[in-house]
Amino acid sequence: MNKTVNQKAWFLVLPVIVLVAFNAIIPLMTVVNYSLQETFGDNTFFWSGVRWYEEILHSDRFWASLGRQLFFTFTILLIEVPLGVAIALTMPKKGPWVSVCLVLMSLPLLIPWNVVGAMWNIFALPDIGLLGYLLNAIGFDFNYTRQTGDAWFTLITMDVWHWTSLVVLLAYAGLVSIPDAYYQAALIDGASKWKIFRFIQLPKMKRVLTIAILLRFMDSFNIYTEPKVLTGGGPGNSTTLLSIDLDKIALGQFDLGPAGAMSLIYFLIILLTSWIFYTLMMRNEEQ
């Protein structure tokens, strides 16, 4: 699009900046502050510079958690994004079933996250939960509280169940916004279904998909409540993702310094990855 240069556009953006900055800047300063200091829990602080950063970056525990987190995030992205798009493509666009589909699909998104964790906790238990019971009945030796593989399976299935609909909704809205004329032109040009997907649908969904991918990336990196309630990070620490680890350190051990530093490191990882991804996706848009 040919955008016109107009500095007065700042006024349109001002309310947004005020609201968000108000909420963001002060807490950010606080976190940075903590991360650079040391405390002995009695509310006295000593400047410790980058000590915490060094410690964390050298700790095996941090890297192990990061590894688990990366595995989790990339797995769910690989499942949720294609699945979400596929479902959006096959959903009805017109007619009475549209409303039914939309409502039913959005139900998992609306459940408070502690309830999500709790219900899957029971749902997957081998003796009292529907899923656990069925899996064991078929012949799998399924017990997610004891076996790491089962715990990961449950965790990932829970996340896919919970969040795929977000991708579906975004992709669906994006698809539905494609003007009919494009499909008509494709018909006239004799394009196959695959070509329509590749040359019309996918390009027109690019922005919307970028949002979906970035959102899932960020939220899964920060995920806390659901896995906490589901497995507590276990068995052992096999499903201890970054936020859970951070929680253990900050609240469990009251180490505000390391906690602050860790928060910033995670934030920077997300920031950098998102920025790279965003730039790659958007590089063709601006002229």
Add this chain to the structure above:
Amino acid sequence: MAKITLRDLRHSYMENPAAPADYALKKLDVEWRDGGAYALLGPSGCGKTTLLNIISGLLIPSHGQVLFGERDVTKLPTEERNIAQVFQFPVVYDTMSVYDNLAFPLRNRGVPEAQVDKRVRTIAEMTDLTGMLKQRASGLTADGKQKISLGRGLVREDVNVIMFDEPLTVIDPHLKWLLRSKLKELHQRLGTTMIYVTHDQTEALTFADQVVVMKDGEVVQIGTPVELFERPHHTFVGHFIGSPGMNILPCAVKDGEVAVGQSRIEVDNAAALKGLSGTYELGVRPEFTRFANAGLPVSIAKVTETGRSRIVDTRFDGRSIKLLLEEGEQVPSESAFLAFDKKHSQVYGDGWLVE
């Protein structure tokens, strides 16, 4: 390429249409000969888009037939009709280059690459796109993109008809003229049947050999631009075409004699009025109205400059009658008389020309 026939065509978007008002398209019988340039002209909501979609196959009419040559294509899907369409907003494949855009329809049909290349270059040269073939289609301006749309329609040699759905809507005004001329030039060069849908009379009249004027789902008149101008079949046509439109005045017909107020008017369709009496309407274009020493008494209301000439707005009995003044002609100071060119004065009953 083929003759296009619309036979007894009617369409309603409703399930069980009852009244005429339920029909988006009322009874239509039209024949378009092969290779002509046609326009579908009418205001918004007159049904021209419905008609266009029926011809292109995006809509199946609830009644009637569409024939390409002798073949009944009424229910045939779009991709089998060999038509092309240029839409109101430019439709291009953003991720492809201009070259690939033009090649797309051919490649989809399995045309060998060598032939594709030849054809694409020919069309690119015709539409002035040769220099931009390597560029990404998304980077072009609106008129460039419409040219790509046009090119995609022309690139297939077996196209029966190309349809244009208000294609100049988003084009810059000073480029509209260029694109219009280009369309006309292409038509003369290629001889493909072209149907141009618009609500802009200038576009319709300059492009088409024959214009189909529509209103409220009905065809009001089919004729050449000259015919439409000189002998409108309906007051709507008289009003819609021409700038300013035709003057319409209530007149009294008594036994074949036409009078407006106290003045007797000679009209072209007097023969058809013999024996008729009642209230009718007189239609005369401003171009065929002039000041005279005797005739209809009017008062001068306003004079407007239009560059070429002047439009004088006069009043008779509260009604506005407009006329055009050439350069050098004087405007009478206060009141004057109007005379009408007999050959271009017609009487209308219920909107329709009395014949």
Add this chain to the structure above:
Amino acid sequence: MRISKWLVPSLYILFLMLPIYWLVSMSFKTTNEILRGFSLFPQEFTLENYAKIFSDPTWYWGYINSLAYVSMNTVLSVAVALPAAYAFSRYRFLGDKHLFFWLLTNRMAPAAVFALPFLQLYSSIGLFDTYIAVALAHTLFNVPLAVWILEGFMSGVPKELDETAYVDGHSFPSFFFKIFLPTIAAGIGVAIFFCFMFSWVELLLAKTLTSVEAKPIAAVMTRTASTSGYELGLLAAAGTLTIIPGAIVIWFVRNYIAKGFALGRV
């Protein structure tokens, strides 16, 4: 419609409904029955969980409170995001790309990081335990989301539409509300729903910034985990009830989402 096309959404919905069925059936069981063993249907069907919720003011006030601040937040976020998204979509200005990305960065930090500082911030301006505090706090992540979604959809509308409307004589408000917004209806529907949803399920900040007056339902629910052990039946009932407001919201915006953009006549 071909069978294969129906199969995919149907299977997906089935997959989604199983745990939800589980949740609903748990809500009609006593906690004892849930923990005792597996049962597909409630064997001792009971309404006591729901009775508890509807009779205890703390519970239903929890819902009302949540609804209050979530609605405020949704309206505020989308209202503020619309002009900003329009600006990003149509204009170039100093720092626009960086500003756009910065907005999203506010969603990148876990809420836990903001909990304590928010408490201090909102207390200091006397807004502790109010609806407005939570509504404002949630704009931190909802406003960027709304701006991003709306901008994405606005960019799909060619600028030529704006220009054609002006040529036809529309003023900016007339163009914006009568022509532009309807064409991005799907984006608005999605933005509204997502703002509602993310604010509705956000627990930590809502809990931190409130105590009695504006206590959200999510906070009330965590009580079930402390006082008398883990009251699963009650939690399930509360969870089931939580789904309803959001389902209503999506029902209302369903026509926006499904409307799409038929290249209409201008």
